[in-house]
Amino acid sequence: MNSRILFVFFISLGLIGCSEYTKPNKSDISVFKHFLADRAIYSQKKTINITSIYQPEDELFGAVLAIQRNHWSKAIKELTPYAEKKDPDALFWLAQISYGSNPTENIKARQMMLESAQLGNPYAALMFDPNNIICQQYFSRYCDKKWVSKAKEIFAEQAKKNDVRAIFYTQKFKNKHSIYINAIINAARNNYYYPIIDYSNHILEDNNSSDKLKSIAFDLLTYARNNNFVPAIDMIIYYKERKEKIDYRNIDSNSDYYKLVMQGKNLGSNYSWNMSELIYSYDITKSDFDKYVMAKALSYFNTNDSGLSFLKPITDKKELELINKKAKEMVNSVSKVIYIDGMHPIVD
Structure with missing residues (x-):
């Protein structure tokens, strides 16, 4: 991966860590397959802010x-x-x-x-x-x-007041694996997808995980992605990069990787914005002016000014004004979706 871009998983509070009762096992597979086969879970009309x-x-x-x-x-x-x-x-x-x-x-x-x-x-x-x-x-x-x-x-x-996060953690703290797995499913049905992220991450970061468990982890992430949950999009992008050795100089705009990045960018993902600017900077069909707009937009969006450091400075005031205007318009067009929460408060 280019040294300009680093991916850091969501920084979680201490109790998110994998305990014995939260450790994924093969018996989970059939439970999650049954959940994912229930097409009714996709039928609800959901706004992009529903998980916020x-x-x-x-x-x-x-x-x-x-x-x-x-x-x-x-x-x-x-x-x-x-x-x-x-x-x-x-x-x-x-x-x-x-x-x-x-x-x-x-x-x-x-x-x-x-x-x-x-x-x-x-x-x-x-x-x-x-x-x-x-x-x-x-x-x-x-x-x-x-x-x-x-x-x-x-x-x-x-x-007691039907707080979906509170319901999940109350169930999780019962320290029983079957209750924990059902709590993940119930949380997802109620539009809280971080439990899916944490569970899938345990699997994908464990070198001893079976292929079947890894497959169900990606299925769960895809489910959350289909519901526009940014952390799921970010995680799929990250693992695609590790597995497929993405060449940022030759990105197919019809590839699933590119579509993931664009989906994340439109939903306000820091990671997708970083990757989008990187891809853009390698695109030989883009002018230096357009690349400057994109790099400036990234700086406005999440304060990452690394892209600007790779471009020749523009000194013409009128040109700079136009660049700043276009960059701000680009940022203002992004959906304002909050995906951090109390248990996952910081993301880089």
Whole structure:
């Protein structure tokens, strides 16, 4: 893969890790095949935002979208007033993008995360799970199993209100494999696809997984892709690149790989935007002007300016104005879909 582009899986909280009861096994195959054979699961009319934790009219929508697209300074500006009012979600998201830069910010992030947990955000509570590597690295003095119990209590209350994520994690915490597998299916039926992503990733990253398990993992990812879930699209792209040795200098626009990248780009995938710009930069049919527009659009979209560094600078002011205008129009045409959530809060 070109050194300009790196793929990083979604950074998940500690409890996402593979435990014995979540370990995929061959008995899962028939269960998932039965689920995927049920054509009724494809018949519902779904909006592209149906999996999102926030809808466009929600107060935190713009801030969380900014986090997803790596515009953290904008997110901080929008989240701060809500955090000051002790909104637990705003405290959680602000803490997520605050730790790691320096000791002072780590202290601030820890305090906000603790407040968020105390005010009822289960994902903030899980940050203090002793098994969470992030807690061990940044908040080690505060890691305590009591926070896992706190998270479970919050999820149980949220599940009573039909929160699909809370229902899934309440079931998952029962530590029984059959319940966990059924919870993945029920979550998918209710438009929450991250459990499919986590399950499939366990399989595809395990060198000992059987071909049949790998096949069902890709079938599940394809199902989530067909429902426009960006992390599924990103993961399929990533594994296609590993398997097929993609030549970015000669991409067939009719290939499934190219269609995946375009689907992801239209839905606001950072990874697809990065790959789209890379493909575009190698296209000999594109002018330098158009390549500059694409590289500038990528910079506007998710702050990745690597494409610009490979192009000859343009100094003509009128030309630059036109480039900026076209780049902004390209970005503004992208669907505003949030695909990160409390258990998968950061993506690169």
